[in-house]
Amino acid sequence: METDILVIGGGPAGMVSAITARRYYPDKKIKLIRNVLNGCVPCGIPYMFYSLKDPTENKMGIAPLENNKIDVFVDEAISINRTQKTVTTVTGKSYGYKKLILALGSKPMVPPIPGIDKAGVYPVYKDMDFLLPSVQEVKKSKKVIVIGGGFIGVEFADEISKINGKEVVLIETLDRILANSFDKEFSQMAHEKLTARGVKVIVKQSVKEIIGKDRVEKVRLSSGEEIEADSIILGTGAVPTTKIAVDAGLAIGMGKGIWVDEYMRTTDPDIFAVGDCAGKRDFYTRKDTAVMLASTATAEARVAGANLYKLQVIRENKGTIAIYSTYVDGLIMGSAGLTEVTAKKENFDIVTGSSQTIDKHPGTLPGAHTINVKLIFSRKAGILLGGQVTGGPCCGELINIIGMAIQQRVSYTELETLQMATHPFVTAAPTMYPIVMAALDASKKI
Amino acid sequence: METDILVIGGGPAGMVSAITARRYYPDKKIKLIRNVLNGCVPCGIPYMFYSLKDPTENKMGIAPLENNKIDVFVDEAISINRTQKTVTTVTGKSYGYKKLILALGSKPMVPPIPGIDKAGVYPVYKDMDFLLPSVQEVKKSKKVIVIGGGFIGVEFADEISKINGKEVVLIETLDRILANSFDKEFSQMAHEKLTARGVKVIVKQSVKEIIGKDRVEKVRLSSGEEIEADSIILGTGAVPTTKIAVDAGLAIGMGKGIWVDEYMRTTDPDIFAVGDCAGKRDFYTRKDTAVMLASTATAEARVAGANLYKLQVIRENKGTIAIYSTYVDGLIMGSAGLTEVTAKKENFDIVTGSSQTIDKHPGTLPGAHTINVKLIFSRKAGILLGGQVTGGPCCGELINIIGMAIQQRVSYTELETLQMATHPFVTAAPTMYPIVMAALDASKKI
Numbered sequence: 034m035e036t037d038i039l040v041i042g043g044g045p046a047g048m049v050s051a052i053t054a055r056r057y058y059p060d061k062k063i064k065l066i067r068n069v070l071n072g073c074v075p076c077g078i079p080y081m082f083y084s085l086k087d088p089t090e091n092k093m094g095i096a097p098l099e100n101n102k103i104d105v106f107v108d109e110a111i112s113i114n115r116t117q118k119t120v121t122t123v124t125g126k127s128y129g130y131k132k133l134i135l136a137l138g139s140k141p142m143v144p145p146i147p148g149i150d151k152a153g154v155y156p157v158y159k160d161m162d163f164l165l166p167s168v169q170e171v172k173k174s175k176k177v178i179v180i181g182g183g184f185i186g187v188e189f190a191d192e193i194s195k196i197n198g199k200e201v202v203l204i205e206t207l208d209r210i211l212a213n214s215f216d217k218e219f220s221q222m223a224h225e226k227l228t229a230r231g232v233k234v235i236v237k238q239s240v241k242e243i244i245g246k247d248r249v250e251k252v253r254l255s256s257g258e259e260i261e262a263d264s265i266i267l268g269t270g271a272v273p274t275t276k277i278a279v280d281a282g283l284a285i286g287m288g289k290g291i292w293v294d295e296y297m298r299t300t301d302p303d304i305f306a307v308g309d310c311a312g313k314r315d316f317y318t319r320k321d322t323a324v325m326l327a328s329t330a331t332a333e334a335r336v337a338g339a340n341l342y343k344l345q346v347i348r349e350n351k352g353t354i355a356i357y358s359t360y361v362d363g364l365i366m367g368s369a370g371l372t373e374v375t376a377k378k379e380n381f382d383i384v385t386g387s388s389q390t391i392d393k394h395p396g397t398l399p400g401a402h403t404i405n406v407k408l409i410f411s412r413k414a415g416i417l418l419g420g421q422v423t424g425g426p427c428c429g430e431l432i433n434i435i436g437m438a439i440q441q442r443v444s445y446t447e448l449e450t451l452q453m454a455t456h457p458f459v460t461a462a463p464t465m466y467p468i469v470m471a472a473l474d475a476s477k478k479i
Numbered sequence: 480m481e482t483d484i485l486v487i488g489g490g491p492a493g494m495v496s497a498i499t500a501r502r503y504y505p506d507k508k509i510k511l512i513r514n515v516l517n518g519c520v521p522c523g524i525p526y527m528f529y530s531l532k533d534p535t536e537n538k539m540g541i542a543p544l545e546n547n548k549i550d551v552f553v554d555e556a557i558s559i560n561r562t563q564k565t566v567t568t569v570t571g572k573s574y575g576y577k578k579l580i581l582a583l584g585s586k587p588m589v590p591p592i593p594g595i596d597k598a599g600v601y602p603v604y605k606d607m608d609f610l611l612p613s614v615q616e617v618k619k620s621k622k623v624i625v626i627g628g629g630f631i632g633v634e635f636a637d638e639i640s641k642i643n644g645k646e647v648v649l650i651e652t653l654d655r656i657l658a659n660s661f662d663k664e665f666s667q668m669a670h671e672k673l674t675a676r677g678v679k680v681i682v683k684q685s686v687k688e689i690i691g692k693d694r695v696e697k698v699r700l701s702s703g704e705e706i707e708a709d710s711i712i713l714g715t716g717a718v719p720t721t722k723i724a725v726d727a728g729l730a731i732g733m734g735k736g737i738w739v740d741e742y743m744r745t746t747d748p749d750i751f752a753v754g755d756c757a758g759k760r761d762f763y764t765r766k767d768t769a770v771m772l773a774s775t776a777t778a779e780a781r782v783a784g785a786n787l788y789k790l791q792v793i794r795e796n797k798g799t800i801a802i803y804s805t806y807v808d809g810l811i812m813g814s815a816g817l818t819e820v821t822a823k824k825e826n827f828d829i830v831t832g833s834s835q836t837i838d839k840h841p842g843t844l845p846g847a848h849t850i851n852v853k854l855i856f857s858r859k860a861g862i863l864l865g866g867q868v869t870g871g872p873c874c875g876e877l878i879n880i881i882g883m884a885i886q887q888r889v890s891y892t893e894l895e896t897l898q899m900a901t902h903p904f905v906t907a908a909p910t911m912y913p914i915v916m917a918a919l920d921a922s923k924k925i
Contacts, residue, residue: 045910056923074841077903084904090843097910328901328909335915336896346922349893358902367900395520397536429905430876434883436899441887447795450782453882454813455774456804457523458530459875463774464491464543469781476792477502 035129036064038341039120040103041110041277042136043067044075044159046308046330048098050134053338055101057345064128065098066120068109071161075327078157079188081168083195088168092161113281115301132303132341135278135291136334139271139309139325144180148243154265157185174263176200178252180240182210184359186268187223191361193266194230202233202260204252209236213375214355214368216407219421226362271325273310286312288321295348297337305341307333316352316439317371317418318379324355350440358429367432370419370439373409382412386445386475392425394455394462404428406467408435408448410475415444422467427459434468445479448472481575482510484787485566486549487556487723488582489513490521490605492754492776494544496580499784501547503791510574511544512566514555517607521773524603525634527614529641534614538607559727561747578749578787581724581737582780585717585755585771590626594689600711603631620709622646624698626686628656630805632714633669637807639712640676648679648706650698655682659821660801660814662853665867672808717771719756732758734767741794743783751787753779762798762885763817763864764825770801796886804875813878816865816885819855828858832891832921838871840901840908850874852913854881854894856921861890868913873905880914891925894918 038061040051051065072093081088095105109123113133120128141156143149153174155167171177175198179190182205190203203210209220210227227234235254242253243265251261273290284300286292290312297305306312308330315322339346358367376383386408393401402425409419420435422428438448449472455463484507486497497511518539527534541551554568559579566574587602589595599620601613617623621644625636628651636649649656655666656673673680681700688699689711697707719736730746732738736758743751752758754776761768785792804813822829832854839847848871855865866881868874884894895918901909 045908049910053919056919074903074908076901076909077841077844080844080903084844085841086843086845090841326909328899328912331909331912331915332896332898335919339895346892346895348896349890350896350898354898356898356900358900358905360902360904365902365905369900395523395531395536397532398523398526398530399532426872426905427876429900429902430873430880433899433906434876434880437880437883437887437889437897440893440898441883441889443883443887444795446792447886449785449792450778450794450796451883452778452796452800452802452886453774453879454802454804454815454875455522456806456811456875457520457526458806459804459811459872460879462491462520463522463772463777464495466774466777469777473499473502473781 034064034126037061037131038063038134039128039130040065040134040136041120042138042308043069043072044136044138044308044330045327046138046334047134047136049331049334050136050307050338051098051103052101053335054341055103057339058342063103064106065103066106066108066110066122066128069160069162070107073159073161073164075159078159078164079192081164082172082192084192088165110277113277115281118303133305134337135304135306135310136308137274137310139273141267142270142272143267144269146240146243148245151243151245151249152247153249153263154243154267156267171264171266172196176261176263178202178204178260178262178265179268180204180265181268181270182207182236183213183268183270184211184357187211187227187361188359189266189268190227190232191230194232202235203227204238204240204254205236206239207236210234214357214372215366215421216373219366219423222364222423223361223366226364230362271309275310278306278310286321288312288323295351296340296344297333305337307337313353316354319352322353322355324353326357328357329353354436354439356432356436358432364423365426365428367422367428369432369436371409372419372421376409376418381418383409383418384412384475384478385409386471386473388467388470388474390461390465390467390470392427392461394457398457404431404461404467406471408471408475410445412479415446415479416442417445417448431467445472445476449476480510480572483507483577484509484580485574485576486511486580486582487566488584488754489515489518490582490584490754490776491773492584492780493580493582495777495780496582496753496784497544497549498547499781500787501549503785504788509549510552511549512552512554512556512568512574515606515608516553519605519607519610521605524605524610525638527610528618528638530638534611556723559723561727561750564749579751580783581750581752581756582754583720583723583756585719587713588716588718589713590715592686592689594691597689597691597695598693599695599709600689600713602713617710617712618642622707622709624706624708624711625649625714626711627651627714627716628653628682629659629714629716630657630803633657633673633807634805635712635714636673636678637676640678648681649673650684650686650700651682652685653682656680660803660818661812661867662819665812665869668810668869669807669812672810676808717755721756724752724756732767734758734769741797742786742790743779751783753783759799762800765798768799768801770799772803774803775799800882800885802878802882804878810869811872811874813868813874815878815882817855818865818867822855822864827864829855829864830858830921830924831855832917832919834913834916834920836907836911836913836916838873838907840903844903850877850907850913852917854917854921856891858925861892861925862888863891863894877913891918891922895922
């Protein structure tokens with residue numbers, strides 16, 4: 034089967050690549066192969082347990098693809114022939130391409146713990162046909178252990194604890210949860226929120242063994258302590274899916290993803306890679322970085338989709354910043370760029386600034402929340418390197434203001450004199466605007 | 480009385496000037512003169528009728544000034560002697576200064592309508608001792624007319640209509656409400672919201688006469704129609720307070736405010752002017768512009784306060800953008816920079832892009848709102864000139880992302896490839912991020 038543009042992968046990276054390609058190349062034939070029949074909204078998976086009325090609401094349909102005249106095939110690519118420009122699938126079909134986009138995604142990391150293959154242990158696969166029965170099983174359990182205190186683990190623990198009668202334990206190897214994206218004081222807020230909900234948070238402990246007959250019954254920690262469990266959810270990270278790319282001779286970078294340039298081109302100029310399977314270089318250090326977020330994937334997909342035949346959409350914000358938000362018991366937490374810890378680890382000379390304000394003004398208006406903002410600046414260059422926020426619903430977009438500022442290399446003096454909109458019901462007072470106040474706090478120290 | 484830094488005015492501009500000066504000049508003596516005993520949060524005034532449990536909660540106290548060792552005097556400045564560097568007050572006192580900051584504010588415009596001085600007609604003075612009895616009076620009225628369909632008028636009409644049994648009429652001279660800050664389709668949304676609440680919105684009509692014995696009983700419109708009223712609120716704009724500056728020989732620019740340079744210095748290098756009393760130049764055209772917003776005032780105050788003795792905080796975003804948000808029956812509306820109408824009026828060659836998304840993903844999560852975004856770009860330069868948003872609570876900060884992008888002269892390609900944080904509960908899906916989608920829509924047309 035001949036086509037102009039072939040996309041492998043039906044997650045956000047694949048879908049957005051294909052739809053963007055359709056916008057920029059209206060006359061090309063576009064096909065998309067995906068290996069799951071029923072896809073899902075990846076970020077919505079934790080919320081299938083309780084917040085969504087019906088877990089099937091988290092389905093990601095193919096209507097946006099069909100509406101854009103993209104032919105969708107459920108199949109699995111097993112090899113690429115770069116000379117003939119064909120892709121072969123597990124069902125024995127062969128697809129010809131002019132331009133190929135690899136949006137292969139990632140697979141949940143399954144740590145080599147003895148007993149990990151027992152029934153009742155659930156890695157998080159992005160496939161509704163796997164997820165729906167898993168959710169039902171976990172809902173029947175009384176004692177649920179979540180392994181991994183990154184944002185996936187934290188969101189699962191928070192969500193499952195909303196179900197009446199559940200006993201949830203979250204286990205993290207490092208000395209605090211959310212350690213990769215937040216500084217200590219922010220991790221602490223999340224820790225307190227989870228604990229207040231009744232989640233037992235255990236840090237500095239790893240799971241040494243999963244014990245049970247066929248099904249999990251308990252886990253043994255590095256301390257020797259044993260904890261009972263009816264189900265275990267693994268929030269222990271993910272690894273890029275790259276096998277068919279490697280087999281085809283495409284380069285892997287210094288990290289684990291497929292090597293790509295700024296325009297998502299692999300070492301083969303007709304093959305692009307986007308999303309979790311593609312390598313990413315850090316915005317500041319140009320080192321390979323393991324950011325795997327749907328939002329990052331869609332940004333890359335837009336770059337690739339537009340630039341398949343000609344470089345049209347210039348990528349002006351070079352490199353990947355880690356930018357995301359999470360939710361713990363109603364507290365929104367956002368992080369963008371470097372934390373104080375990661376900046377110091379990379380040997381940046383920094384100053385930080387913090388602010389605490391209220392998201393309404395006067396703060397006595399009903400429904401007000403406290404906002405905390407921390408900004409990290411280069412001491413000498415003065416530019417913003419990173420930021421963290423916590424607070425109410427406004428923080429979902431407040432972190433994106435910080436993200437925009439990072440991508441535009443904004444300085445603390447620019448933030449001090451920022452012009453912003455404020456309104457009593459939806460923002461802090463203009464006299465106390467949190468990003469400005471944090472910039473002022475940093476500025477004092479420079 | 481000698482001082483180093485003298486601030487005249489106790490609103491947000493005056494307060495933030497004084498507090499910023501304290502941060503940057505810790506050893507200087509700072510005094511602040513204000514002409515009202517009990518100040519208020521200006522943006523909170525509409526919400527004294529219903530949303531604030533007690534209208535006195537809208538008081539703006541002087542604790543932040545006292546905490547920063549700023550001496551506060553309730554008095555009214557009546558003249559400046561620039562040779563002797565003194566300010567004389569209505570109580571006959573004389574204050575010496577090294578650096579003087581004029582934060583004189585603005586006064587509500589009272590249109591010359593026959594009968595405007597009758598009892599029951601309320602301009603909006605920013606003085607609690609005036610506002611508290613006015614709010615009580617209006618609350619006793621059954622029929623309330625609000626004159627002026629700008630954001631002040633719209634917020635008053637919306638808020639007062641929340642009180643049981645009130646009949647509220649909003650009267651606007653132009654052919655639609657919010658016409659200065661929003662394009663037609665956005666004005667329409669606000670219009671529908673107000674109408675659905677029971678507010679009668681009358682456009683293309685001006686008030687020709689206010690009729691009544693001593694107290695207002697009805698108004699006569701340009702059409703001849705008469706409408707009964709127990710109270711009238713004036714939302715008809717404001718004029719900068721500049722008399723003592725003019726009397727002292729300071730220049731007024733092409734507009735009505737005191738002329739200032741980029742660092743808020745007047746034609747006298749030791750006198751600064753900030754906030755509503757100071758002239759503003761448009762970010763795009765450098766024409767004088769009549770933006771009077773507390774948030775703009777605080778940005779100017781931070782520039783002035785830091786730069787009194789030495790230019791330390793460089794103002795990198797030159798010129799004023801109109802950026803603000805408002806609230807109509809739960810709908811948040813934000814505007815930044817030029818609208819399509821104002822851009823065309825100024826003869827910019829533009830393209831616009833629009834998007835409609837949901838502020839949660841999947842959109843079936845409880846509490847989801849529709850978001851509308853419109854962006855205005857220069858067709859040739861590709862840079863962002865303005866944007867408008869409506870939707871749920873996230874829009875309070877969504878408009879500030881657009882504001883940051885305008886101030887950084889971001890192009891549509893940069894927005895197309897923006898890296899942003901998304902989360903099911905607090906943002907649109909990454910595949911549908913509203914600012915990115917609107918940029919893509921514009922990009923198609925370029």
